[in-house]
Structures are given as C-alpha cells and as structure tokens.
Amino acid sequence: IDPTLDLFAEIERLKKEKNAVLLAHYYQEADIQDVADYIGDSLGLAQYAAKTNADIIVFAGVHFMAETAKILNPTKKVLLPDLNAGCSLADSAPADLFKCFKEQHPGHLVVSYVNCSAEIKALSDIICTSSNAERIIESIPEDQPIIFAPDKNLGGYLNKKTGRNMVLWNGACMVHEIFSLEKIIKLKTRHPNAKVLAHPECEEAILRVADYVGSTTQILQYAVQDKTTQEFIVATETGIIHQMQKDAPEKTFIPAPPNNSCACNDCPHMKLNTLEKLYLCMEYETPELVMDEALRKAALKPIERMMEISR
Numbered sequence: 001i002d003p004t005l006d007l008f009a010e011i012e013r014l015k016k017e018k019n020a021v022l023l024a025h026y027y028q029e030a031d032i033q034d035v036a037d038y039i040g041d042s043l044g045l046a047q048y049a050a051k052t053n054a055d056i057i058v059f060a061g062v063h064f065m066a067e068t069a070k071i072l073n074p075t076k077k078v079l080l081p082d083l084n085a086g087c088s089l090a091d092s093a094p095a096d097l098f099k100c101f102k103e104q105h106p107g108h109l110v111v112s113y114v115n116c117s118a119e120i121k122a123l124s125d126i127i128c129t130s131s132n133a134e135r136i137i138e139s140i141p142e143d144q145p146i147i148f149a150p151d152k153n154l155g156g157y158l159n160k161k162t163g164r165n166m167v168l169w170n171g172a173c174m175v176h177e178i179f180s181l182e183k184i185i186k187l188k189t190r191h192p193n194a195k196v197l198a199h200p201e202c203e204e205a206i207l208r209v210a211d212y213v214g215s216t217t218q219i220l221q222y223a224v225q226d227k228t229t230q231e232f233i234v235a236t237e238t239g240i241i242h243q244m245q246k247d248a249p250e251k252t253f254i255p256a257p258p259n260n261s262c263a264c265n266d267c268p269h270m271k272l273n274t275l276e277k278l279y280l281c282m283e284y285e286t287p288e289l290v291m292d293e294a295l296r297k298a299a300l301k302p303i304e305r306m307m308e309i310s311r
C-alpha cells in the first residue's frame with residue numbers, strides 16, 4: 001500500500017462507492033472502531049447485520065461473527081479483513097467430538113454460545129450471546145435437561161444465576177482465562193473505590209469479585225452510566241477501553257492484570273485485523289466468507305430462535 005494513502009478517507013470512499021457497511025467489534029484496534037458504521041457486542045452486530053440494506057457487509061471481528069452475518073444474509077457479500085481471525089473458544093469445540101458428546105446425553109436440549117462454528121450451531125437447538133444468555137436459559141422449561149457449549153465459564157456462571165444444572169462442554173477463551181485474582185485484589189487495595197467489570201467468559205474466581213458482569217456492550221453502558229464511580233478495573237479484552245474512554249473521558253479505566261507479566265489482554269485473533277487489511281479487503285472484495293448452503297440453513301434455525309427471544 002502507498003504509505004501516503006489516507007486509509008480513513010479511502011475506506012469512507014469505498015463504503016459509499018460499493019454500498020458497503022462496516023461493522024466492528026469492540027475488541028478491534030482503535031482506528032478500525034473509529035471508521036466503523038456500527039460497533040457492538042455479538043448480539044448487536046448480528047441484529048444490525050440482519051437488518052442492513054447494504055450490498056456488502058465488511059466485518060471487522062472474528063470468523064464466527066462474520067459467519068453469523070452470512071448465515072443471516074445469504075445474498076449479501078460478507079468480507080472479513082483476515083479469514084484467519086478465529087476464536088480460541090470456538091476452536092475448543094470441534095464438531096465431530098461435540099456430536100459424540102451430544103449422543104452421550106440423549107434428551108438434552110443444546111444451547112450454544114454464539115462463539116462457535118456453524119457446524120456446532122447446526123448441532124444446536126438454540127444460540128445465545130453473553131447479553132441474552134440468562135434470558136434464553138430462563139425461556140426453557142426448568143425440567144428440561146440442557147447441554148451448554150462451548151464456554152464452561154459462561155455455562156458455570158449461568159448455572160449459578162439460574163439455579164440450573166446444565167451439562168457443560170469444557171471450552172474456554174484464552175484471553176479471559178489469564179486474569180490474576182491476586183493481582184486484581186492488590187489493585188483493588190490501591191484503588192479502593194474502583195469497581196471491577198468482568199465479561200462472563202472470565203473464570204469463576206474473577207466473576208465472584210466483579211461488581212458487574214456483562215457483555216461488552218453491557219459493561220460499557222454500565223461504566224458510562226454509573227454516576228458514583230470514577231475508576232474501573234476492566235476484566236475483558238483491552239479494545240473495549242477505547243470506547244469507554246471516548247464515552248466517559250473523565251473516568252479512569254484500568255485493564256485487569258494478567259497472571260503472567262509476559263501475557264496481555266489482547267485477543268490475538270481480533271488483533272489480526274488491521275486498517276491496511278481492512279482497506280485492501282474493501283478495495284478488492286476479498287477475502288469473502290462463503291458457506292455451504294445446507295450448513296447455512298441448519299445453522300440459521302437456532303440463531304432465529306435466539307433472535308425471536310431477543311427482540
């Protein structure tokens with residue numbers, strides 16, 4: 001790419017010329033968030049994708065998010081700046097193993113967290129995201145046995161919140177498992193008025209000390225609307241702090257410390273997308289997310305059930 005090119009202006013030009021909409025997750029780098037038409041959590045992004053009139057959906061997020069947009073929009077072109085932007089949580093549930101697991105639990109309804117492949121969605125009865133999971137579980141009769149996949153931390157949190165005893169798949173997110181309880185507690189002693197905000201993909205011990213647990217959008221809204229708190233310790237991917245600082249510049253947001261000083265709270269998958277790759281994918285309309293139609297239809301059903309309940 002010509003280094004003198006104004007990528008922000010070029011991306012804006014391509015959006016107009018191609019009737020393309022740019023959707024970004026909060027974990028994207030700040031420049032990408034700033035040029036996006038919509039930034040949201042997984043549910044917000046899926047809902048936005050479902051109603052857009054654009055011809056092209058450019059998805060600055062990870063593969064399962066772009067795939068969900070494609071499942072909802074088969075006639076639209078869906079572009080992802082880097083097709084290798086996967087998700088450790090989605091990878092923790094290979095479809096063949098999950099199929100065997102399901103067979104070992106006959107009579108169970110399968111609720112899958114949206115962070116999974118289309119193959120897992122096709123094996124599921126209903127999908128949920130971090131913002132509607134509790135509501136989805138509560139919509140299921142209490143005596144109905146449930147398998148929850150792939151996130152054991154979110155599943156455990158939901159079991160506690162709803163009093164259910166769902167069978168959990170043993171998956172987790174590499175980013176949300178690195179926070180150190182000890183270091184968070186030490187940080188709290190230095191910042192006694194700070195509130196801890198956590199994503200439900202964090203381990204149980206972290207969720208126990210959190211003042212608020214929610215999806216990325218919910219955490220952001222909580223931080224902005226809380227009139228009594230000036231400081232927040234944020235136990236999720238660091239990208240969200242960009243919007244927090246934009247929406248509440250007078251407040252302080254401290255990333256929750258990881259347990260290993262060499263580790264960081266950045267999602268290596270999300271951060272594969274760059275402004276340069278974004279520009280190139282819009283200019284050349286590649287890489288494109290393509291899907292087998294039978295798989296798409298099978299994965300659509302449980303997503304539609306979720307959308308119905310989340311209206």
Ligand code: 13P
Nearest residue numbers: 041042043129130215216
């Ligand atoms: P949200 O749906 O809360 O934005 O979470 C997505 C995700 O990948 C969290 O790691």
Ligand code: SF4
Nearest residue numbers: 087088089173175267
């Ligand atoms: Fe997947 Fe974790 Fe990255 Fe979210 S933060 S996209 S769950 S690896």
